[in-house]
Amino acid sequence: MSKEIEVLKQAVIDGDADAVIDSAKKALDAGINPIEILENGISRGAQVVGDQFEKLEIFLTELMLSGEAMMAGLNVVLPHLKTEDVPQKGKVVVGTVRGDVHEIGKNILKSLLVANGFEVSDLGVDVPTSKFVEAAEKIHADIIALSALMTSTLGGQKDVIDYLEQTGNRNKYIIMVGGGPTNQGWADEIGADGFAETAPEAARLAIELIEKRRN
Amino acid sequence: MIPIIEITNRALNGKPILEKDYDMRVFSPRVRELVKEYGIHYDPAALVPSDDGLADSIFKAAIDLICDVGVYCKDTERIIAFEEKEVRNELKTSFNHAMLGEGMEQRTLLPRKPESKERPWIFSGAGGVTVSNENIFLRLVESYARKIPIANAITTPCLLSVDGINIRAKSPLEIEGSIRTVVLGREALRRAGRPGLPIMNAIGTAESAIALASGLHPDFGLRKTDGYMIAELAELKTDFDLLNRAALLQSLNVPIAGIYGPIYGGFAGGAEGTAITSTAFHIQGILTYGASWTLCFPIHIKYTSSSSLELIWVASAYSQAVSRNTNVPALYYNYTAAGPCTEMVLQEFAAEFIAAVSSGASIETGGVAKGKYFDYLTPIEPMFASEVAYASAGLKRTDANEIVKKIIPKFEDRIPDPPKGKRFQECCDLKTGEPSKECYDIYNKVKKEVIDLGIEFQY
Numbered sequence: 263m264s265k266e267i268e269v270l271k272q273a274v275i276d277g278d279a280d281a282v283i284d285s286a287k288k289a290l291d292a293g294i295n296p297i298e299i300l301e302n303g304i305s306r307g308a309q310v311v312g313d314q315f316e317k318l319e320i321f322l323t324e325l326m327l328s329g330e331a332m333m334a335g336l337n338v339v340l341p342h343l344k345t346e347d348v349p350q351k352g353k354v355v356v357g358t359v360r361g362d363v364h365e366i367g368k369n370i371l372k373s374l375l376v377a378n379g380f381e382v383s384d385l386g387v388d389v390p391t392s393k394f395v396e397a398a399e400k401i402h403a404d405i406i407a408l409s410a411l412m413t414s415t416l417g418g419q420k421d422v423i424d425y426l427e428q429t430g431n432r433n434k435y436i437i438m439v440g441g442g443p444t445n446q447g448w449a450d451e452i453g454a455d456g457f458a459e460t461a462p463e464a465a466r467l468a469i470e471l472i473e474k475r476r477n
Numbered sequence: 478m479i480p481i482i483e484i485t486n487r488a489l490n491g492k493p494i495l496e497k498d499y500d501m502r503v504f505s506p507r508v509r510e511l512v513k514e515y516g517i518h519y520d521p522a523a524l525v526p527s528d529d530g531l532a533d534s535i536f537k538a539a540i541d542l543i544c545d546v547g548v549y550c551k552d553t554e555r556i557i558a559f560e561e562k563e564v565r566n567e568l569k570t571s572f573n574h575a576m577l578g579e580g581m582e583q584r585t586l587l588p589r590k591p592e593s594k595e596r597p598w599i600f601s602g603a604g605g606v607t608v609s610n611e612n613i614f615l616r617l618v619e620s621y622a623r624k625i626p627i628a629n630a631i632t633t634p635c636l637l638s639v640d641g642i643n644i645r646a647k648s649p650l651e652i653e654g655s656i657r658t659v660v661l662g663r664e665a666l667r668r669a670g671r672p673g674l675p676i677m678n679a680i681g682t683a684e685s686a687i688a689l690a691s692g693l694h695p696d697f698g699l700r701k702t703d704g705y706m707i708a709e710l711a712e713l714k715t716d717f718d719l720l721n722r723a724a725l726l727q728s729l730n731v732p733i734a735g736i737y738g739p740i741y742g743g744f745a746g747g748a749e750g751t752a753i754t755s756t757a758f759h760i761q762g763i764l765t766y767g768a769s770w771t772l773c774f775p776i777h778i779k780y781t782s783s784s785s786l787e788l789i790w791v792a793s794a795y796s797q798a799v800s801r802n803t804n805v806p807a808l809y810y811n812y813t814a815a816g817p818c819t820e821m822v823l824q825e826f827a828a829e830f831i832a833a834v835s836s837g838a839s840i841e842t843g844g845v846a847k848g849k850y851f852d853y854l855t856p857i858e859p860m861f862a863s864e865v866a867y868a869s870a871g872l873k874r875t876d877a878n879e880i881v882k883k884i885i886p887k888f889e890d891r892i893p894d895p896p897k898g899k900r901f902q903e904c905c906d907l908k909t910g911e912p913s914k915e916c917y918d919i920y921n922k923v924k925k926e927v928i929d930l931g932i933e934f935q936y
Contacts (some may be wrong), residue, residue, distance in 0.1 A: 316777060316779075318778075319740050321501070321742050321743065321744075321745075321746045321747065321778075322740075322742060322743045322744055322778065323501050323505040323506075323744055326497075326500075326501055327501060331690070361645065361647050361684075362646065363710075363716070366711060366740060366743060366778075370778075377652065410644060412638060412643070412684055412853065413607045413635065414643075414644045414645060414646040414651055414682075414684050415646045415655075415684075416643070417643055417645050417646070418645075425638075432489070435513035442781065442847075442848070442849060443607070443848075443849055443851075445849065460777075460779060
C-alpha cells in the first residue's frame with residue numbers, strides 16, 4: 263500500500279477530517295486510482311473504526327468523528343469517479359419514528375452504515391410516516407431503517423409498513439426495525455424484513471439483506 | 478432554586494450551537510480532559526472503591542463539566558449556562574429531603590452517605606416496564622405492596638394498550654393510558670392494605686407533558702406526596718417538553734426527581750467519563766428542575782444493561798461522589814440483562830445494589846430483561862432486590878467490594894447473551910399474582926448464595 267493511502271487510512275481512523283481531505287487530495291495528485299483510494303484508504307480505515315467500536319476500544323464520539331472524516335474524504339474522491347465505478351453497498355433511509363426523540367442508537371447505526379459503504383439519508387428524530395416514504399423515493403433507497411425507543415412509539419414503525427402496503431410500495435424497500443423495546447417477535451408481527459438487537463448487528467444485517475435481495 | 482423562567486430565559490438566549498457540535502466538540506472532549514486533569518481511573522479490582530479522594534475528584538470534575546459546557550436545550554439549540562459560584566450556592570441550598578406517602582406510610586426520603594447504617598429508601602416494583610393488560614398491572618402492584626413490607630414507595634408498570642389498542646405517544650390513547658395507570662395503581666395499593674404508599678414514578682405511562690398534566694387531576698388519585706420524575710437527556714440535555722413539566726410540577730409543590738441514563742461507551746466515553754457525567758446529571762436535575770431527589774440508571778451502549786464490571790464501578794463511584802458532596806437524595810436504578818425467574822437476574826440485582834447502597838445511594842428496583850419485553854415481570858425480582866438493598870446498609874465498602882467481586886463471575890459471561898426468563902403469565906397465578914414454586918426455589922437458592930457471602934438479611 264502506498265504511503266498516501268496509508269496516511270489517508272490513518273486519518274480516517276483518527277477522525278481527522280482535515281487530514282483526510284489533505285491526504286485524499288495528495289493521493290489523487292500522486293495519480294493513484296480513485297477506486298484504490300476509496301477502497302484501500304477510506305473504506306479500510308472505516309472498517310478498522312467499526313471493529314474498534316464493536317470491541318469498545320473506542321467510543322461513540324470517535325466513531326462519529328471518523329464517519330464525518332470519511333464523508334469529507336468521499337466528497338474529494340467521488341467527483342473523480344464515474345457513477346458506475348462507485349462501489350456502493352446500497353442506499354438507506356434512517357430515522358426515529360414519529361413521537362420519539364431518541365437518537366443515539368440511530369446515530370450509531372448511521373455511522374456504521376457509512377463505514378460499511380452505504381449511502382445514508384438521516385431524517386433525524388420524530389419523523390412523520392410520509393417523510394420516510396418521500397425520502398426513500400427521492401434517493402431510490404434500498405432500505406428504510408426505523409428506530410423507536412419507547413413502547414408507545416413502536417406503532418410508528420408499523421405505520422410506515424402499513425403506509426407502504428396500502429400505497430402498493432411495500433416491495434420496493436427492505437424495512438429494518440430496531441431500538442429498545444423492539445424484538446424479533448415485533449418485527450415479525452408488523453411484517454418487517456429485519457430486526458437487530460444492536461447497531462453493529464443492524465449494519466451486518468443490512469449487508470445481508472441487500473445481498474439476499476440482489477441475488 | 479433557580480426559577481424555571483430564568484432557566485427558560487437562558488435556554489432562549491444562551492450560546493447557540495448545533496447539537497452534534499455540542500456532543501462531539503464540546504461535551505465529549507471536555508469529559509476526556511477532566512478524566513485526565515483529575516487523574517480518575519477505573520480499577521476493576523476495586524469495583525466498590527474505598528477512596529474518598531476519588532469520589533471527591535469525580536464530584537469536582539462534574540462541577541467543572543457543568544460549568545464549562547452547560548446544559549444543552551434541544552428545542553432552542555442553545556446552551557443553558559451556569560456559573561460555578563451559582564452552582565455551589567444552589568447545592569448548598571437545595572432541597573435535602575422529600576416527604577412521601579400518606580398516613581401510616583408517610584416517610585421522609587433522606588440523603589445517605591457511603592457505609593451509612595441508615596436504611597436505603599426502597600422504591601420497589603416494576604421499574605416502569607410495560608404490561609399487556611390491566612389485570613397483570615393490578616396483580617403485580619398488589620403483590621409488590623404485599624410481598625415487600627420494606628417498600629417505601631412503589632414503581633408501577635406502564636400500560637401497553639388501552640382497550641386492546643396499543644398506546645401511541647401524544648395521542649388520546651396516551652392520555653387515557655396515563656389516567657388508568659394512576660387509577661389502577663391506587664386501587665392495587667388499596668387492595669393490598671397499603672393505600673398510603675406513594676407511587677414514585679407517578680404516571681409511568683405518560684411520555685409527554687400533556688399526558689402528565691392530564692393524569693394529575695386529583696379526581697384520578699395522584700397526591701402531592703407521590704414522586705414525580707423528569708428525564709434529563711443524554712448527555713446533559715433537556716428540552717421544552719421536559720422544562721414544561723418542571724414548570725407545572727414546581728407550581729404544584731411536589732417532590733421532583735431528575736432522572737438520567739448516561740451511556741457507557743457513548744459521548745461520555747468509558748467508565749471514568751460516565752461516572753463524571755452521572756454526577757453532573759445529578760447536579761443538572763437540581764439546577765434545571767429544582768429536584769429534591771435524583772435517579773441514575775447508567776446503560777452499556779452495547780448490552781443496554783447495567784451489570785457489567787465498568788458500570789458497577791460507575792454505580793459505586795457516582796453514588797459516593799454525590800452522597801459525599803451534596804444533600805440531595807440519590808437513587809440508583811438498574812437494567813438487568815437477564816429476565817424474570819432466572820438465577821442470573823437476582824445475581825445482577827445483588828451485585829449492583831450491594832455496590833450502590835454501600836456507596837451511599839438508595840434504590841429503585843430496575844427494569845428486568847433490559848426493560849425490553851412486556852409482561853416479563855414477577856414480584857420475586859423486586860422483592861429480592863429490595864431485601865438485598867435493605868441488608869446492605871452499613872456494609873463497609875471494602876467488604877462490599879469483595880462480595881460483589883464474588884457474585885459477578887456467576888453471570889458475567891452471559892451478559893452478551895442473557896436468558897430471557899419467563900413472562901408473568903408463565904410463572905405467576907393470574908388470579909392472585911402469586912409466583913410459582915420454581916420462582917421461589919430460584920429466589921431461595923440465590924438468597925442462600927448471597928447469605929453465604931456475608932450479607933445478613935433482615936428476614
